[in-house]
Amino acid sequence: MKFYDSLSIELSRPGRKGYSLSGEWSSHMADIPASLCRESAPALPELSEVDVVRHYTNLSQMNFGVDTGFYPLGSCTMKYNPKINEEIASSSAIARLHPLQGPDTAPAAYEILDLTDKALQEITGMAGFTFKPCAGAHGELTGLMIMRTYHLSRGEEARTKVIVPDSAHGTNPASAAVCGLEVVVVKSGEDGLVDVESLRPLLGPDVAGMMMTNPNTLGLFEKNIEQIAALVHECGGLMYYDGANMNPLLGAVRPGDMGFDIMHLNLHKTFSTPHGGGGPGSGPVGVAAPLLPCLGVDSSGFHGNFTVIVKALSYIMMLGKENLALAGRLSTLNANYIKEELRDCYRLPIDSVCKHEFVFDGLINDGGSEGVHGATTLDVAKRLLDYGYHAPTIYFPLLFHQSLMIEPTETESKDTLDAFIAVMKKIAAEAAEDPAMLQGAPHNTPVSRPDETAAARNPILKWQDAVQ
Amino acid sequence: MASFPYFPHTEGDISAMLERTGVKALDDLYSDVPSKFLHKEPLNLPEAMSEQQVRDFFEKLLAKDAPLAVFAGQGAYDHYTPAVVPYICSRSEFLTAYTPYQCEISQGTLRYIFEFQSMICALTGLDVSNASVYDGPTAAAEAVRMAIASTKGRQLVLLSDALLPHVKRVVATYAKFAHLGIDFLPCEGGQTSLEALKAKLESGLYACAIVPSVNRFGIVEDHSGFAEALHGAGALLVEYCDPSTLAVVKSPAEWGADIAVGDGQSLGIPLNFGGPYVGFMACTKPLMRKLPGRIVGQTTDDSGRRVFVLTLQAREQHIRREKATSNICSNESLMALWVSVYLSLMGPEGLKEVNEKSHAAALYLRSRLLSTGLFEPAFDAPFIKEFVLRTGLDTKALRACLQDAGFFGAIDEGEGLVSFCATEKRTHAEIDALVAAIEKTFKV
Known part of the structure; x- marks a missing residue:
């Protein structure tokens, strides 16, 4: 990757233009009084079309995506994004549909929502979905709103507590807070699973429900799920399934069968829609039959991220039932294979079969000795960039100090995994010999480690700030 | 094992890995x-289809939705989307990347977000923008959270009735x-109404008012006196904007707004049956640390080169959990790129x-509709591309008539009002045909 330093505004020259608009209409603003008009034009760049194309092509070349290489970012399910999905979703027949069109003028759009709804019901064991949520966290919030609506409909206003495991994604407690609910944290046991004995005393008539991801963020299946769901239900609470980790359960285990009442799916994880550098995602929420009347929560403007839903349906149709089930199993195989190959170099805090991902707690030999700092998980992550890999998720979950969370997904070959494993072993050897070299990594990327403290202390958040 | 194009495992690979x-x-x-x-039965779903079958299926299905202007x-x-925009946004280095956690290999994403923030600030005139939220309506909802957090103790907000219904x-x-609590x-x-705003503010209980810069009737509102009234009562002014119109109408900063929000869809994003769009949020500097979501900032690397990073993360859910400013994690990054490319092409x-x-x-459409004698002006106020008219016609029948002629429009606004909109994409011929129908x- 080469270093390209321009911002579009720096390429701007007065008088250049990059557009050609229809000559159908004259350009004048007739009857808007000057008192309602802005005083000076916004300072946007003036560029020719070729300037724009070269600029963004150069920017793209300083980026790493799934199509660039292996992206084992834990909890993010960076699987391959099939191209047929993109082709279908970018159809002009979809692009031109106005969101206020009803089933009379857009029957196909409604049929796509309906087909996706039915397929997701079968995959999850839920009774119906809403597609309004635009991301996973948005799904959590919508799901909790549904949970609250259900309790309120039964006159149970006092149910305001949401139980969240200490291993949960940060969005779980944050979503509960945005929904006006109180977060109660339940501890994990030595085995990395929710500690049932710690859960019992938290249950009572003030509990709205419990949020869980299963397998959890350590990649471990919460095998006490039946007992946990029974306890929560007994006290009148509902079970919420955070679908971020649904991938290994495809065709194998259905959240509805495990006792979950409400759940979201991340279509941008499990159903292969691209992440777009941080969205658009889609986080449809499914509910069990008794909650269907509460499904209509207005948490976004129109029908959610419709083209993302189209991509997910296309994916489901391409895979069919047999390959959906295989996807889950192969993702689990890939994760366990890496775990077994690397456990001699990286500390495996919990020795158990994992699902689609697992967590190491840093290097076994970090090269540290008296007076010499050892290499950390951050250093390992940065060194991986030098070797052409995206880094795993680091310092999450919070249960360990040096978490290194690896999720390979099913779309990676044994050859890819073997090459990654070899590099991870090499990095472990480098750490033992020369931790300082790792601490200076990456060495081969367009830029090196940033001064994040300066970024936060003296925020430059727009090009107008930089000029000053 | 039947091989499948997205799974590279051979039989031999699987046995070796299992072992x-x-x-x-x-x-x-x-x-x-x-x-x-354990789900023992196969899922009750169709079997795998070939790529050709999937393509044909959607082609046939989508043909059911007749094209309507x-x-x-x-x-x-x-609005018109230049060819360059989808071309750039479909580059897989952008499309298939995750949130830019590893800045050393994510400068592409980080730089376009920085450009997006800069251009949102240029349009709104405000100091700070975030990297996007889901859509305009959720941006407005997040603005309420910001206002509540910065006016401690207040639990009420004011919404203009002239805001879009969604x-x-x-x-x-x-x-x-x-x-x-919400009051309208x-x-x-x-x-x-400024008078209504002043009357409400006397209680001193409101954290903010959200008012539309161009409203649901398409009217360019005059917000003279709004900021003074709100600030005098210790409340914030939140402007809800159509960012495309900010090229010409007074900016939120010029009205004295503390926060500006809206939907970036009008900046070249296709209708797409409602999404993905992109919510934007900008605010004044004192509110910076209350802003939700990702924010990209400029700094330097070990060698002194300019680099861009996710910054001010102490506001966010992965650090603060239930104490974060918002639960947002994934936003609409690729649509922020869409907007950045569009604005870079269009310029001021x-x-x-x-x-x-x-x-x-819109002027032509309005005058042609009025000339039929079936519509009357509803308001005497300036508009840009959207307007409402009063009509005695049944709006359902009106919409059906438009549909038969190949058009979608005439949204029922209640009380005998019907809304129309025309962009630069529409033609005289289309408008003539619509009026003729x-x-x-x-x-009679």
């Missing part, structure tokens, strides 16, 4: 799952669960022309 993991079969990897939860707005505008619905939803500001002559002059041409089209159906 390495110490199990005999793939299903043995699920031995930790209680057997009653759009004469509706209401928060989703049919904005009011979503803000009301978020507010209800956060135990916040009535309209006078189709615009948010192009965006102004989009408004002027849309305005010319109405005359043919309703003029």
Whole structure:
């Protein structure tokens, strides 16, 4: 990757233009009084079309995506994004549909929502979905709103507590807070699973429900799920399934069968829609039959991220039932294979079969000795960039100090995994010999480690700030 | 094992990997799952289809939605998308990346977000923008959270009745669960009433008012005196904007706004049946640390080169958990790229022309509709591309008539009002055909 330093505004020259608009209409603003008009034009760049194309092509070349290489970012399910999905979703027949069109003028759009709804019901064991949520966290919030609506409909206003495991994604407690609910944290046991004995005393008539991801963020299946769901239900609470980790359960285990009442799916994880550098995602929420009347929560403007839903349906149709089930199993195989190959170099805090991902707690030999700092998980992550890999998720979950969370997904070959494993072993050897070299990594990327403290202390958040 | 194009495993790979993991079969990897939860039957879904079958299926299905020229707005505008925009945004280095956690290999994403933030600040005139939220309505809901957090103790907010219906619905939803009260500001002559605002503010209980810069009737509102009234009562002014129109109408900063929000859809994003769009949020510097979501900042690397990073993360859910400013994680990053590329092509002059041409089209449409004698003006107020008319016609029948003629428009606004919109994409011929269809159906 080469270093390209321009911002579009720096390429701007007065008088250049990059557009050609229809000559159908004259350009004048007739009857808007000057008192309602802005005083000076916004300072946007003036560029020719070729300037724009070269600029963004150069920017793209300083980026790493799934199509660039292996992206084992834990909890993010960076699987391959099939191209047929993109082709279908970018159809002009979809692009031109106005969101206020009803089933009379857009029957196909409604049929796509309906087909996706039915397929997701079968995959999850839920009774119906809403597609309004635009991301996973948005799904959590919508799901909790549904949970609250259900309790309120039964006159149970006092149910305001949401139980969240200490291993949960940060969005779980944050979503509960945005929904006006109180977060109660339940501890994990030595085995990395929710500690049932710690859960019992938290249950009572003030509990709205419990949020869980299963397998959890350590990649471990919460095998006490039946007992946990029974306890929560007994006290009148509902079970919420955070679908971020649904991938290994495809065709194998259905959240509805495990006792979950409400759940979201991340279509941008499990159903292969691209992440777009941080969205658009889609986080449809499914509910069990008794909650269907509460499904209509207005948490976004129109029908959610419709083209993302189209991509997910296309994916489901391409895979069919047999390959959906295989996807889950192969993702689990890939994760366990890496775990077994690397456990001699990286500390495996919990020795158990994992699902689609697992967590190491840093290097076994970090090269540290008296007076010499050892290499950390951050250093390992940065060194991986030098070797052409995206880094795993680091310092999450919070249960360990040096978490290194690896999720390979099913779309990676044994050859890819073997090459990654070899590099991870090499990095472990480098750490033992020369931790300082790792601490200076990456060495081969367009830029090196940033001064994040300066970024936060003296925020430059727009090009107008930089000029000053 | 039947091979499948997205799974690269050969039979031999699978056996070797199973052996390495110490199990005999793939299903043995699920031995930790209680057997009653293992789904033993195959899912009741169709079998795998070939790529050609999937393509044909969608082609056939989508052909059911007859192409209609759009004469509706209401928060989703049919502006022209230059060919460069989808071309750049489909580059897989952008499309298939995750949130830019590793800045050393994510400068592409980080730089376009920085550009997006800069251009949102240029349009709104405000100091700080975030990297995007889901859509305009959720941006408005997040603005309410910001206002509540910065006016400690206040639990009430004011919404203009002239806001788009979907904005009011979503803000009301978020507010209800956060135990916040909402009061509505009535309209006078189709615009948010300053007198009503002043009267409400006397209580001193409100954290903010959200008012539309261009409202649900398409009217460009005059917000003279709004900021003074709100600030005098210790409350914030939140402007809800159609960012395309900010090329010509007064900016939120010029009205004295503390926060500006809206939907970036009008900046070249196709209608897409409602999404993905992109919510934007900008605010004044004192509110910076209350802003939700990702924010990209500029700094330097070890060698002194300019680099861009995610910054001010102490606001966010992955650090603060339940104490974060918001639960947002994934936003609409790729759509922020979409907007950045669009604005880079259009520049200040192009965006102004989009408004002027849309305005010319809307003026023509309005005068042709009025000339039928079936519509009357509803408000005497300036508009850009969207407007409402009063009519005695049944709006359902009107919409059906438009549909038969190949158009979508005439959104029912209640109380005998119907809304139309025209952008630079519409033509004289389309408008003439639309008016002719109405005359043919309703003029006896």
